Amino acid sequence: MGDKVLMKGNEAIAEAAIKAGCRHYFGYPITPQTEVAAYMSKRMPKIGGTFLQAESEIAAINMVIGVASAGYRVMTSSSSPGISLKQEGISYLAGCDLPALVVNVERGGPGLGGIQPSQSDYWQATKAGGHGDYHNLVLAPASVQEMASLTIKGFELADKYGMVAMILADGTMGQMMEPVEIDDIEIKTVEKPWALTGTGMKREHNIVNSLYLKPELLEQKNFERYEKYAKIERDEAMFEEYLMDDAEICLVAFGITSRVAKNAINEARAKGVKVGMIRPITLWPFPKKAFEARADQCKAFVSVEMSMGQMIEDVKLAIECKKPVYLCNRVGGMIPTPEDILSKIDEVGGAK
Amino acid sequence: MATTNVLYAGFGGQGILFSGKFLAYQGLLAGKHVSWLPSYGPEMRGGTANCSVIISDEEVGSPIVSKPDVLIVMNLPSLDKYENDVVPGGKIFIDSTLIDKKVERTDVDVFYVPATGMAAERKIPTLANMIITGKMLKEIGASLDNIDAVLGKIVSARHQDLLEVNKDAIKLGYNLEE
Known part of the structure; x- marks a missing residue:
């Protein structure tokens, strides 16, 4: 077993994401989540990853769509008002069945609200905050250790089911420090034969898309997605x-x-x-x-x-x-x- | 005591969060359960800053210290705000260079430490927080055995030269006679 270190919840999320194999982070600063981005900006360049501070939250989530399409583990993080801005992109990720990790370190709302901790984005997170019929996997850590372990779990579940996993934390969880152990957590990866990696002239084109103009086909897509959700409800609930x-x-x-x-x-x-x-x-x-x-x-x-x-x-x-x-x-x-x-x-x- | 709830409070820039981190790491290296929770936002940059530290033999529940066993205050607004929250029998440590008010409660132990004055005298003006922390460690019966290891964890690699002065400041407070 490795040494336990004291980390802020936000830093634990960032380090756990790197441990999980995430090498692409796109974000935009907002209290009380900024340490996630700050940590990524320090670490990513040293390990050959990408840290990019986008021009807005909307840009950041669209960059996430791009990397997710290519089959890489990717994440973005923000706090409540910024997460509202990302909802269009999250709906597109759902419509394309793409895996990604989105972190919401919640603060009081609605509107710009305040910067102190809150849990008032529960509905937005669990009932789907964007348009269309979809769900996100929503994980709620209650310790800094869980900020790390559920980040890793989130990447795994997102890959396994082809959907967005959201870490729903709050300002307290993001800012507090507790002992955390990340090195011992086992990492599982998932094959992604659907990813846009270039055909190399050896296979048919893969297509990632959320547009289905034929209603029969869009209905079928929704039915299939809800069969997946039913399986998740049976197999993945944690308490x-x-x-x-x-x-x-x-x-x-x-x-x-x-x-x-x-x-x-x-x-x-x-x-x-x-x-x-x-x-x-x-x-x-x-x-x-x-x-x-x-x-x-x-x-x-x-x-x-x-x-x-x-x-x-x-x-x-x-x-x-x-x-x-x-x-x-x-x-x-x-x-x-x-x-x-x-x-x-x-x-x-x-x-x- | 199975659980010690500590509240540090003062102005942003006095090292309130750093000394809290020192205390939390000391607990961690001693094999205890610990948590550290800062106030955050604009107050970190000059307003009133505070930080809750819990050191326990058991798993820590809420990381928020609302009834401190130990209160360390480095400005008057913090003393006014938190004095009455301290549990009966608790300890209050006051930077008496910055706060000339006396505590009226008689059910708590109060220690007046001229930490900012001592720090200025010794030309270590940024280390009043560690002087008052030293005094606090003495009064709660903590040892200084592991402070090298603790400071090694929290002083960044670039600033290892600050390790010794931090240690000296802690000892200064620890060995302070009433």
Whole structure:
């Protein structure tokens, strides 16, 4: 095992991407994500890779489309307003079935919003922020180690399924430092016979395209894509459970709020309150099975979010509204405190 | 103590984030779980900067320190803002060159360290942060055994000449008599 080093979450994403074989990065600076680009600008030239600060986020995502078409691992990163700008390109990547990694280190919105952490791009990330029927794989790290490991996982899943994988983090996860170990993570690669690598006069042309003027054919393409999504929903959902064995109240939280929720759970447990947590690691596919299993056991669910209540809808669907689901939230760059969560636990009947 | 929650606060440019990083690395090299969370944005460039450091025997939950066991303050606005957040029985370290206010609470231990003055006297004006860190390490019962290794991790390769002066500054604070 290698030495653990302290890294910022943003730096861990960049280093993990390089470890995963990504040699092409296109981006544009924006707080609180800028360290990803800064790290890439230092490292890429030294390892024969490309770091390019594009003239805009829109240019950057289109450069991603180009490299993805050629079959190379490629990424871009930004924060909320910049991710909105990239949505057209993300829809094109989906329409072309191209793999790429997009990182969103979220800040408060809408509009220019603020620069403090937020989770209010959940809908944009999980319900597809651009036009057309499509999904992104959405991974939500809750530690700097996961910023690294899920970046690598993201590249693998993107390649495996030919689609965009998005790391949905927030300003806190991007800026905090924790011990991280990257060298020991195993890297898997995927063959890409569809890539535009030049025929060498030895094969037919490969075509990467999202334009289908015949509706019968476009319908068929959409059907095929949704068969792939169904398989992903079956096979790729990831979650972590925390003290759920005897839990009567189930908190649901991802990213930074799951860390705060753990503190609240530990304090509540010390007072004898039976509370636990399901932490979705993939936000799409949403880990529905984890919820099905707990819907009968728990008397209430509490969705802890840094948004006005976005994930809460997926929680209600996952438990088929069998139990009440409450919201505990702060927005605009504010982070819920353990006390905020504890008082919500009391309020929903967790007091002993 | 199984978990120590430390909050550093002062102006951007005083080395608040750097000393927090020192503390986090010291914990890491001692085999502890650690986290470091800075304030970020415009305040890094001259406004009020702060940084949460958690050192624990267990996995760190929230990296946000809202009730510090140890508060290190290097400007008056930070003392005013965070003084009442410190847990009863906690420790407050004050750069008394820059802050002439006294803490009124009686349920915490307060250490007045003229760190900025000491640093100026010794012609190391940028190292007041490490002097006050040295004093803090002494009072929380930490050792200086691994500081060479720790500084080796956080002082960049270009600035290895700064390693010794950082070490001296830490020792200066550590050996400071009340």
